[in-house]
Amino acid sequence: MANGSDGLNWSKILAGGVVLMVMMVISLPTLIVLFIGMLPTGVAAIIDRSEEKYGTFCVGGLNLCGVFPYITTLWFVDHTVNVATGMITDVFTLLVMYASAAFGWTMFMAIPxxxxxxxxxxxxxxxxxxxxxxxxxxxxxxxxxxxxxxxxPLDAPPEAPHS
Amino acid sequence: MAEQPLDADEAGADLPEGLIPPDAMEEAGDLDTPDAPPVGLPPSAASSPPVMGQGPVLLRDRYLIDSGKPLPDLDCATAKAYAVADRRDLARKLYALICQPGLPTRLDAVRALKDQEIRGVLPIAEWDVITWPPIGQQALIIVYELPLGGRVRDRLARKEVKITEYDMPRRVVEPIIEGLQALIALGGPHRAIRPDNIYFLDEDMTQVVLGPHVVSPPGYDQPLVLETLERAMAMPAGRGMGDSREDIYALGVTMVLLLLGFNPVGEVSDDDLLQNRIEHGSYTAICGTARVPIQMIEPLRGMLNDDPTSRWDFNEITNWLTGQKINSAQKKIINKSKKPLTFRGKKHFSTRSLAWNFARYPTDAIKTINSDDFQDWLRRALGNKEMADTIKGALQAAKFHKDNYQGSDDYVLARISCILDPMAPLRYKGLAFMPDGYGPLLAVEWIRNGNPQSAAEILSHDVPALWFAEQPRMYRELMDLQKDLSSLRGLLGINDPGYGLERALYAANPSVSCQSPYVVRDCVVSAEQLLPALDGAANSVDTSSQPMDRHIAAFIVARFDEDIHPHLKALASNKAETSIIGMLSLLAFLQWKLRTPAVLGLSSWIGGLLGPAINAYHNRHTRQELERDIPRLVRKGSLPELFNLIDDAEKRREDNEGFEASRAEWLAAEEEIRDIEGAGDERLTKAERTGQQAAAMFAIIVALTVVSVLMLVEMS
Known part of the structure; x- marks a missing residue:
């Protein structure tokens, strides 16, 4: 436990909390879509114990590809909590997001x-x-x-006579 | 003592045991016949029958020696005489002596005497080593001026001339003494003065000369009566060079025999004569019952004195010859015991007599030496407590060393013998020799008798040290001799080619021919003769073996006056290629330095043995190149060129460098292969990690692309 306590980076947690609070205030719909849409990435981050976190990057990258079209819709069409809620309750939307994450995971398993x-x-x-x-x-x-x-090496040859 | 005419003393009658008389040599009964191959001769060489025949041979393109014209009147005990014609001066009268192969000669004296005109010495006209048809091999041949007056002894016996006691000094002694002094100045005494070796050089029988003395080791042919007491106790081969005192003694006895016209001790056995000389002194033993002219008694007493320091020297003889006052010879009192010691049923009154008999019967001697009677006799009857204590100490030391050679009976007996009679010869395992006669003794024991073991042990066990330790005075000659023997011992202790007993043989005998089975028939006495002899041997020997054996290596070191130690070091290498190159380099150096003409047979022989040397090169192309070039150089008969081809320093350096670089390259490849093959799970893990990394990178790139494209689309 002591090690776990020592491993916690309180400044990062604090910074993350501050960013989260700021986003909740200024961009709550985006935060809602990102939170629900990027859940597979979170799971991957938790189960990927490697130092390099290649699995997390792989899943997260493709997961983002599935989530980001809906984020842009929010940003450029209607950036409201209702729209965001509508998106995360739409099965098709979730399928797109999670399928892209699943593709990322599949790729992570198949390529090596x-x-x-x-x-x-x-x-x-x-x-x-x-x-x-x-x-x-x-x-x-x-x-x-x-x-x-x-x-x-061969012993030093004797003096060579001159012919 | 019965009188015996001088004629009975025929040449060869006193031939030492083991020596082949000249007659037998001609009858192919010597060691050079196919039935009796020379010692150590391999079957291949020994089985080739010698080319025997008759007819003239030419020596140095001038002297025609006719093997069909023997001159038995001029034979020596160990050399046969033949008629010689000088092609440039047909009026010149010459004869040749054919030396017995394998018997050491006095080649240094031959070289010194050639073309020398010395009064009292038979002149040597020429010498060489050439093939002698009757024995079918090469032999040392010495051409002498023909003594037209024949042997003095024979002329006296036939009463064709008379030499009285009044004539003797001027007519015989004076020229001989003059000759002996000249010989000493040239490097050594005559050591072969005897009645049958004195000649009249001219037909008028006015010039007396000493006959040949170079055809055998010093004193080898001498009857026992003509050797000084100490050297008479030695074996013929081990009598040693000695000095002028030995010649003066022999001249004294010769005078007695010539004056009397018979040998007063001719019928006395050698053993009895020696015993008499030991007990009564040489003069008394030889001249005791003979009627020696009164005016000759004093000179003979002086010349036959058994004490070398009291014996007449050249000065006293010259004084006598010139009529000046002479010192009367002081008869040395022989130190005799009051009571005798009985050994093998005979009574002995002197330590010299005992020492001599101990050496003859070693088993009984050891029992006597260890007995209390012997100690009592030394202390009480002889009154020599010091000698008794020394012998007691020697026996105790032997007990202490009972587990090594110093405790052996032979060694103890040799030591006791030296203590009892310090001036007598060294006696060891049946051998008896003066220290300066060790070389010829070794040569005869090895070459003639085929058993050098005991002679080698003398050196390895440092037996001469026992003799030197007992000498009452170590003068310079003795110290030099001791140094020489120590040096031989040092050579014996090294087992590499060029050393060992072979080297000791050639170092101690400057005229012994090379005894390698390859060239033993060629009588090779100098380094210049070696390569031509090996070249000839190439046609008849098994060329799968090396042309360099221990004898040849030792012979070259002893006879070739250059530093060849680097060659010997290479020759002694355990690596076949280094040894072959060492052999080739040594022979090539010899050919180059001595300017020997092409040796086609030898170069072909060596060329066939160069496999290991060629294989010493790593590069295949270099080896093929060498194999292609060798036949060309073999046909030139040049060993230096062959050596330069095989051992080109630049080529060898390049080969070594290339080899090292290739080996490094090979090792690097091997390491890489092992890295690849030996990685296993690690490599799999690494590959998976790489795959994961690639997948992550791909995902990130896709994500960035999608984000960028979507942003651009929405914003446009």
Whole structure:
């Protein structure tokens, strides 16, 4: 618990609370849509324990893509709590928001194995290339070149007679 | 003592054991026949039959030696004589002595005496090592002026000339002494003065000269009676060079034999003669019952004195010859005991007699030495408590060292022998030799008898130190000798090629030919002869083995006056390629320095062995290039060029650098492969993380694009 208490960044919480309070005062409809629409991102942030939070970014990015058209509607058509409430109670709207988040999550799950397979193929190709290089060196310089023991060089030859 | 005519003392009659007489050499009964291959000769070389035959051979393009014209009257005990014709001066009378291969000669004396005109010494006209058809191999041949008057002894025996006691000083002694002094000035004593080795140089029999002395080791051919007492107790090969005192003694005995016309001790066995000389002194033992002319008694007493320091020297002989006052020889009193010590049923009154007999019967000697009677005899009968204490100390030391060679019976006996008779030869395991005779002894034991073990032990166990430790006075010559033997011991202790017993053999015997099985038939006595001999051997030996064995390496070090230690170091390497290059470099250096002509056979032989040296290069193309070039250089017969091709420093540097760079490249590739293959889960995790990152980036980009597009659409 002590660690948990130490890990809390009270200044950030305070800043977040202040921003939240300000947004509640000046842009409550947007806040309502964002809060409900970005719930999957919140969930992803909670369950993504990695330091880099790639999952959160992935879900959040696509989740935002699903939410932001409704935000723009609010901003440029009618920025009221009723409209906002109407949006978050519309199943289709929620489907769009959450489906985009789900697509983000799917992408987060699918892309890494694809990338890993690709890198593996690349590595095998590199190994083959290196093995071929080693064979070439050994043919040119003999098996001694593969020795990991540091062979002593040939004893210093005696004085060469002049022909 | 029965009298025996001088004629009975035929050449070779006193031939040492193990030596092949000249007759036997001609009858192919020596070690150079196919039935009796030389010691150490490999089957391939030994099985090739020698080309035997008769006919003349040409020495140095001038002297025609006819093997069909032997001159038995001029034979030496170890060398046979043949007629020689000088092609440039047909009137010149010459003869040649064919030295026995394998027997050390005195080549240094040959070199010094060539073309020297020394009164009293038979002149040497020429020498060389050439193929001698009767034995089918090369031999050292020495061409002498023909002594037209023949042997003095034979002329006397046939009464064709008479030398009285009045003639002896002027006619015989004076020229011989003059010759001996000249020989000493040239580097060494004669050591072969005996009645059958003194000649009349001219037909008128006015000039007396000493005969050949260079065909065998010093004193080797001498009958026992003509050797000083100490050296007579040594084996023929181990009698050593000695100095002028040995020559003066031999001259004294020779005078006795020539004056009497017979050998007064001719029928006395060697052992009995030695025993008599030990007990009564040499003069008494030899001249005791003979009628020696009264005016010769004093000089003979002086020359036959057993005490080297009291023996006449050149000055006293010159005084005698010139009629000046001479010092009467003081007879040295032999230190005898009051009561005898009985050993093997014989009574002994002196330590010298005991020491000699102890060495002859070592098993009984050890029992006697350890007995209380021996100690009592030393202390009471001999009255020499100091010697008794020394021997007691030696025995106690032997008990302390009972687990090593210093406690062995042979070593103890050698030490006791030195204590009992410090001036006598060293005696060890049946060998008896003077320290300055170690070299010839080693050569004869190894080359002639095929067993160098005991001779090698003498060095390795530092037996000579026992002799030097007992010397009453260490004068300069003795100290030099001790240093030389210590040096030999040091060489023996190193096992690398160029050292060991082989090196000791050649270092101690400057004229011993190279005993490598490859060239043993070629009688190689100098470095200049080695490469041509190996070149010839290339046609008949198994060329899968190296042309450089321990004998050849040691021979080169001993006979080639250049610093070749770097070559020897490479030759001794455990790596085949370094050893081959060391061998090639040494032989190439030899060819280059001695300006030896092309050696096609040898270069072909070596060319076939260069595989490891070629393989020492890492680069395949370089190796192929070398293999392509070697046959071309082999056909030139130039070892230096072959060496330069194989061991080109620049090429080797490039090869090494290229190899190191390639090895680094190979290792880098290997590390990368291991990184790729060994990553496993880590690599998977990394790939997933990369995928997640890519997905996140894609999502953010899409979001930003959508937001931007929507904002632009709404605002437009």
């Amino acid at each position: 194995p694809v990338i890993a397979s690709f890198l593996s193929v690349m590595a095998q190709t590199r190994v083959k290339t290196l093995r071929a290089l080693q064979r070439e060196i050994m043919e040119e310089w003999g098996p001694g070149v593969a020795s990991t023991v540091d062979d002593a």
